[in-house]
Amino acid sequence: MLAASLHYFRMAPRDLAPALEALRRLGIDSVEAPVPWSGHERGAGFVFDGDSAPLLALLEAAAGLGLGVHLRLGPIVGSDLTGLGLPDSVAADRETAARHPDGSPQVVPVPPRWLLLPSCASRAYRERAGAWISAAASAVAPFAGPAGPLRSLILGDAWPFLGRSPLAAPDHHPDALAAWEAFRAAADPDVRARLLPPAPPGAETPAPGRLGLARFAERMYLELLRDLLHVAARAAGDRVPLAVTAPPAGLFQPVGVGALAGLADRVGLDAYGWRERPAALDRDARLVAGTAREPFASFVPVGTPPYLPLLDERDQLHALRSCLAAGLRGVVLSMGVGRDRWCGGLLDEALRETEGTHLYRRLLHGLARSGWFAGRRRPVAALVVPRGYVRGALAAVAELAGPVAPGLAAAAGFDPPAALDPADDGPAGGAWWRWLAGAESALQDLGLPYVLVDDEGPGLPDVPLLLAPTLADCPASLAELLSRRAARGAPTLCGPARPARDLETGRPFAPAVDLSVAADPPDAVSLAGALGMPPSRGPHDRLERAVFLGAAGEPVGLALVHRGTRELPIGPAIEERAAERGPGGAGAPAAGWRDVEEPGLQRAAGRLGPGEVRLLAPMRKETP
């Protein structure tokens, strides 16, 4: 999936085919298009053709050129539209809006206006959103199937969730209050007593009292999304793969990536990152790559919205390479064609290449030529991100920062638990984060390819080494998993405390005697020892070398991520470690490695600068 965004609803139908043709020449194999509810609603019905909403024309044009199409149905598509693509009747409807305790609506700033935040629990909103998804999916269903251009339908958008923290300002819509009651009634009695008070927690409720609210708020969004996925699947006749998206919030997603991955195999990351704060995007990408079955980057910026002009060209290419290096198996470059309310793109509105387009062309053609996406990244270690503790951190920050969106802050590099007391070993404290950050740093010191995993996802990857921050209060499923792994002798490290009782019910666990627990975060030496690696000589170069293997186990790619502070010559950087058969690794190709982005057949050369990400492909005799 090498896709580029194209906003057909901002173009004349006659311009669609030339735009698609121009994008295809750049090396993309499909286009991604948001389908805004507001652009297609006409009175009580919906329209999908005609000059103002030429969705069907887009599909026909793509089919004619052999290009695929991925459609983002929302219901909230964003796309810098007024009201984020919601029709005015929804964006300004107080009846379907989330509410404060006094009945006033919850609002979020969405330039050029303010938007009423729809209540995920509102039955009226769910019905209207369902009708929209059903109509849109039905309209495009004829284009599905092996011969059709429709490749996937992408649902959900958590931007409103990012716009404010539901943990600081819970929804008091009548349907939300009724849902809270039902949620309480269905809960384990101990959970109910500990975490679910009769009324949703108020402004003065301390952080631990908000953990139940955090779970509830996620449940509301997930229920909405699950219903919409069912609607879309039914309307499209189950012939189109469905995908969901996660916002760029580092590890502090308002909805867990694990839960999203439980709804759909394909989980897309909207990857908006800052080069000066690479950790946030890097963690985003590794979390989605480590948790979802089919992870991809559903939004990698090419250009920038005028309201948030923080990314320059280097940031954008870095974001793209970071996503690929982390193992995301597909990218959507946004924008493919320049448009209103966006600065930049691969092509401008007149379909001329922009200043940096040649860099993307080289990368896109290189990825296609090398078969990059045929490979799977083979991590050596997985670092678990316990969702229960993430909720604790979000709850603690909600107490401190009110309704300010922690997800947005996290995307900009403000990790919520970094604001918490590192000595506090409660679920709303910072001790678990200190351990996780320390363990991650040790993995980076060693240069081991690793992923991050949401423990509430569909499963943990089978990796040689598993690391997990744990407190005495620990999610039951995580404690059980760690015990099982330890019992069979698989290297597993946790800390800063041994799991002793269930985070939610408070019930004690049977002690896991085999489990290796470290009060302090592991360092590089202890990790190397756990993996049976020889101790390293000298200072660490902090260069990660992640090998991508094809179906037959052959190397098809090598991603270098340089986190050190000094430049490294690339030749030795490859030869030293990639040629080793380390844990989970693979041998180097006999003919060596070349830069994916270089059209020739020269061996990769030059130097790797601090912070740089480089993608390499094996040199093969048959490579044209």
Added chain:
Amino acid sequence: MIAPELRFVRVGPAELSALVRFVAQPPAESRVGDVRHGLVLLTRDGRPAALADLRRGFVPLPAWLARDAAVDREVLRRLRREHGATWAVAVGGAALRRLDAALSRAFDPSGDLLDGLLRLAHEAREARRAGELLFSPALLDDVPIPAAAQVRSAFDLVLPDDRTALFYAFGPQGLSFGLVAEKRRGRLVCVAGHEALGGIAVRGAQWRAAVPRILRETALRFAPPAVGVFGDEAALRRIVFGTEPAALPRALATREVILDPLPPWLAVLLGLDTAAKAAGTARSLLRRFDPLGLAERLDPARLARDLQQRLGVEHPLARALGFDPFAVLVRLQQWRDG
């Protein structure tokens, strides 16, 4: 004031970056620092709880700041100094919830982003008076906040309907950024970049030659210009960030800045009308008896405004806003506590 269908047309990423640099990064000699470098001290019951440095993320509280210490302006000032930050704010969850609630109560589906922001600014002022918010430098406390109706009047004065406003900055390599704002039926409907004018070439220091064509194309493609500011980027930055007392008249005299068209309200605001002439005459007279060149340091615009005030003439923008925007700018350029 902002149309819901507001368009951004062909604003290039490089132009946008240059604009951000212009707004956020004052020249080194300015008293104002990089406005992106701020500190947010999150408080709980008026005590420090967490510190966010906008450049570095959350950072530990300094050892001298105990978690049970009361946060006052001196604390903020010291934090700002130690972090080299341009500004700092101390705020608690209660204040943020108060702002949020006020915004929700005042929500108007027909209102635009600016309406809400003005509402927020008024609430922030109330929160400051209640001691729930602290700013450093303190001069932010007293920045006047006009009502939405006043801003609308000022906007109508500055940019009449069916007209455009242009703001262009040029560097040694040519265009840094060029923006065209178009207004229809009382609302800003379009912001366009220079490319939207059809690719008029601008050659380095020869940018003045391009101004007439830029104005012509704007009139043809959008609407007739009502006001245009064209200038050398460095000179514009000196004017905006106050690094020289007489930066504006000097730039106008040397044609580092061109105002074209120059609407009456701007002429009055800048003292380029009769009052300015009077001030200019005064300077000429002074120069005759001024071997040290002190007259060169006099700002005729300021002299003109003083004259206007003495004559009881209020400039129209100040009348619309309820305060003198130039006085506010001059005050902000000082950027100091106390």
